[in-house]
Amino acid sequence: MSVDEADEHGGHHHHLPAVEDWPRGFGEASWWPFITALGGAGFYIGAALFVLGNGSEPLIDPIVGPAVFVGSTVVFLAGLYGWLYHAFIVNFWEGEPEGTSARGLRLAMLLFLGSELSTFGAGFVYYFFIRAGTWPPTGGELPHLLSSLVLINTAILVVSSFTLHYAHIALLNGKRGRFKGLLAATLVLGIIFLGGQVLEYYEFIVGEGFTLQQGIYASAFFGLTGLHGLHVTLGAVLIAIVFIRALYGQYSPERHTSVSTVSMYWHFVDAVWIFLVVVLYVGAEITF
Structure with a gap:
């Protein structure tokens, strides 16, 4: 369903724009899984920065790792919400x-x-x-x-x-x-x-x-x-x-x-x- 079609049917748009040439049979394309994956990758980056920022001779400021981890958590949860909404809720009544x-x-x-x-x-x-x-x-x-x-x-x-x-x-x-x-x-x-x-x-x-x-x-x-x-x-x-x-x-x-x-x-x-x-x-x- 295109954006215009969704407007005509009163659909919701709590997801990022879909790609029009996405293969049929796989639903609408969405960027939410990629946003979720980006947030998940940030967990590992934050953990690595936390290790680098602690110890006897820290290489970076100790606050950098926790800050990246918290930011990644926000991105991950936002992406997860959009993904679940798009996949399970936006077309809830369509079965x-x-x-x-x-x-x-x-x-x-x-x-x-x-x-x-x-x-x-x-x-x-x-x-x-x-x-x-x-x-x-x-x-x-x-x-x-x-x-x-x-x-x-x-x-x-x-x-x-x-x-x-x-x-x-x-x-x-x-x-x-x-x-x-x-x-x-x-x-x-x-x-x-x-x-x-x-x-x-x-x-x-x-x-x-x-x-x-x-x-x-x-x-x-x-x-x-x-x-x-x-x-x-x-x-x-x-x-x-x-x-x-x-x-x-x-x-x-x-x-x-x-x-x-x-x-x-x-x-x-x-x-x-x-x-x-x-x-x-x-x-x-x-x-x-």
Whole structure:
């Protein structure tokens, strides 16, 4: 839909101008994903500048890193808002795409998850280099990481993947009530998981004095778990949007693209967490 057509139909324009020659079947082109990616890249730049600005001989002003990080957060959240608005809300009442458009959206999600795999992979490579050196690492004693809270939180996230999977199955079988109930359960479990991660951070930081400045392992731990927590938060927002749309009856066995793509994302986040627990929590407890 062009801008003029949107004006005629009373459409919203809370997105940047689309490209007119964008291939059909892939929806309107948008710059919001690029803005979001720019903000995400700024996180890493801000973290690097923070490291350069601290230490015995800082190379830059210590305030530069935090300033870049805060600015990148604003850009990231603005881009994320525009992206979600453009993708999920601006055409809310038009329902689900079908045919070529649906296949294109699923392919786009697969490509996005591939980029996410690279992002997490970079963090894990950093940790593997740390783990291959002197262990435990210098810079402070490690706390007891593999607690009952971590195991319970892991079980909660795994169960949420099952509830989302069977919610999708229920929708495909035409059982809308069961679909909405399991979708709500998934959202609640995701929020509980995030609460558990906040509690874990509180116990580490306040209870045991394990902070980001504690050493190289602490930077890997908080970096990877914080990145995962950000992804779970985004997943919970997406599930909430799907749940609201489900309440309005926008899904059916024939039209369920958003449910499919959000499920792909949530299962990916679940798998990353299991790998993270095995490598970052269990692996840190093993000494040779």
